[in-house]
Amino acid sequence: MDEFARMMSMEGVRPLDSTGNKFRRVVKRPSPVPNQPSGPSLELEPCGHAWVAGKRARTALETALERLASEIRIGRRGWATGILQDGRTVTLPASSGAASLLGTADRQSLRLMIVGGEGWTFVMHPLMGVATLDDDPA
Structure with a gap:
């Protein structure tokens, strides 16, 4: 899991259990003056994505499956897909729990x-026992 944590921190993803906004991403802000090119005015903004491990990862999976089931009940589309070691995809039976x-x-x-x-x-x-559940960016 150390390799996963290192990779996540390089991408600016903070562990869910961490307090504070240690990991931040750089965003370019537009110039406050109209018709002025936006220069190198870069600011840091906290990332909203987080990952969990162990029992909390299983809880996140259960939450995702409940959310999927409720969306399907009201007519929205959803999916459950697995990616094999060779990159092929398989449909997962999400309704089975x-x-x-x-x-x-x-x-x-x-x-x-x-x-x-x-x-x-x-x-x-699943082999590492880590997961993330997030709303998609707007």
């Missing part, structure tokens, strides 16, 4: 599980 999905992930050695709906995405690396 978290335990079944984790069993499938283990049997098929899934690299990633992705569950999503309208405006949100859940991504889990």
Whole structure:
């Protein structure tokens, strides 16, 4: 998990349990003067994405599956996809629950599980036991 944490910190993703906004991303702000080219006025802004591990990752998976089920009930589209080690994708039986999905992930050695709906995405690396559940950027 140390390699995953290092990769996430390089991308500006903070651990969910951290306090404060240690990790920040650089954003370019437009010039306050109209018709003036925006120069190198870069500012730091906190990132909103976070990841969890262990039992909290399973809870995030359960939350994503509940969210997917409720969206499907009201007629919205959603999906549950697994990515195999060789890059091929498989459709996951999201309605069968978290335990079944984790069993499938283990049997098929899934690299990633992705569950999503309208405006949100859940991504889990089942072998590492880490996950993120976030609303998509506007």
